[in-house]
Amino acid sequence: MNGADTAFVLISAPLVMLMTPGLAFFYGGMVRVKSALNMLMMSFISLGIVTVLWVLYGYSLAFGDDVGAGLLGDLGHIGFKGITPETLTGGKEGIPVFAFALFQLMFAVITPALMSGALADRVKFSAWALFITLWVSVVYFPVAHWVWQADGWLFKLKVIDFAGGTAVHINAGVGALAAVLVVGKRIGFKKDPMRPHSLPLVVLGTGLLWFGWFGFNAGSALAANGAAANMAMNTQVATGAAMLGWLAYERIRHGAFTTLGAASGAVAGLVAITPSGAAVNAFGALLIGVVAGAVCSWAVGLKFKLGFDDSLDVVGVHLVGGVIGTLLVGLLATDGVGGLTQLGRQAIGAFSVMAYSFTVSWLLAKLVDKTIGFRATEEDEISGIDQVFHAETAYDHTGVGAVTRTAAPALHRPAATPEQADREQADGERADQEQAAAPKNKKVDA
């Protein structure tokens, strides 16, 4: 066992885990107050659902022995059957399979969570939970097998997807688009501007994503080596450049350097550099970043032009950013790999995943919609889905809201007996008198 590599992967896995709550804040700040908690929960629930599925059959479907055509793993590792702490990946110098499986689990967790931003404010929580359960099972686990398992058909085709530009971002971006087309637009789309309720939360979430992304990208080397270091550096370079690219476009187009633009640009850069890994040099990373920032900034306007309501721009940032990164790495890859041949391979990877993910995601969303219903009722959507599905609201502002609220009957104390009531009243009066007798510390007004 390689101790250094194992330690690195075991640290990278929790870094990737942190991205999901980071994503929750990134999205959570962008929605309106009335559905802020639901937005957080749509990401957070993935940590529960996908973890359970991963143990049951997810790991096996994605990384089990190939069933034939490079399309799917077998069910040989259900419940991690046959894997012990001593089981290593790739021979004596490998890392424990458990470390690899934990690391990969975090990818499986965040991918469906990425889609949630597209459906903000308007879907039933139960329907969302069912949708991502089906989606990771039928879309994510197979596609992860295609791209990352040595027998996967895209892996054998030599498609470069170092850390998930295809399997994660294109996959989630297209899945989100399909789901949005089934679910439909928010009430008030294009009429109400639907202003983000907390940009500081968005920046907090972006910071956590950026931090965790070092684990996501560098960790994908699965070794503490030069490729990991190169990828860590590329991650930083592309992200910084993309933030500037987005802001530059915005300043020219809309006249201001917005905070939301800086955060969105950073995420677009993180997405776009993800497929490249150590296959590009620092200048390649700079170029990928700037292009992704500017183009994604333009692309988020597409929903208004084309009329689909991708609430928080999952398509504009993840799909477009993922495609840019996946294609550019074909051209910019160093060591004699880059060129038109590789560009062609990258295109096959990107478009086959798009076609598969779009079709199946659309069918799954339809299935959910026809069975339990995907969408919240109009009344619930307008009044806010936090209270309906979570029995909570994100903020308790003092003032108007507070005085109109009363404790639910279950929370009231049992009715007092007359004796108790008298005693309490006497206590209250005594306290009042004591207070009146106490020296006044009140400040003298100037």
Next chain:
Amino acid sequence: MKLITAIVKPFRVDEIREALQTFGVQGLTVSEASGYGRQRGHTEVYRGAEYRVDLLPKARIEVLVEDDDAEDVIDVILKKAHTGKIGDGKVWVVPVETVVRVRTGERGPDAL
């Protein structure tokens, strides 16, 4: 007696209050207000989606003064509220029939 009402930019309130105190004004009332004048509101941009904010935050200062002091008090307020940029606000004056101090029941100029 006159009631002077000034709608001003909130960040000017402290300076105006200090200047009025120096001038000799004994008391005043400040409240938060929102509104717009000829310039209307402003525009915010979120990922290219524009959001019009029509009502801008303002502060309302109300001062009760004797008739002879009114012009001077207006001058003090104008001097301190003025930034030269759009949205500086307005000052207006209305006659007041009577003023009563709640604590003592004094009326008229004595109650100021």
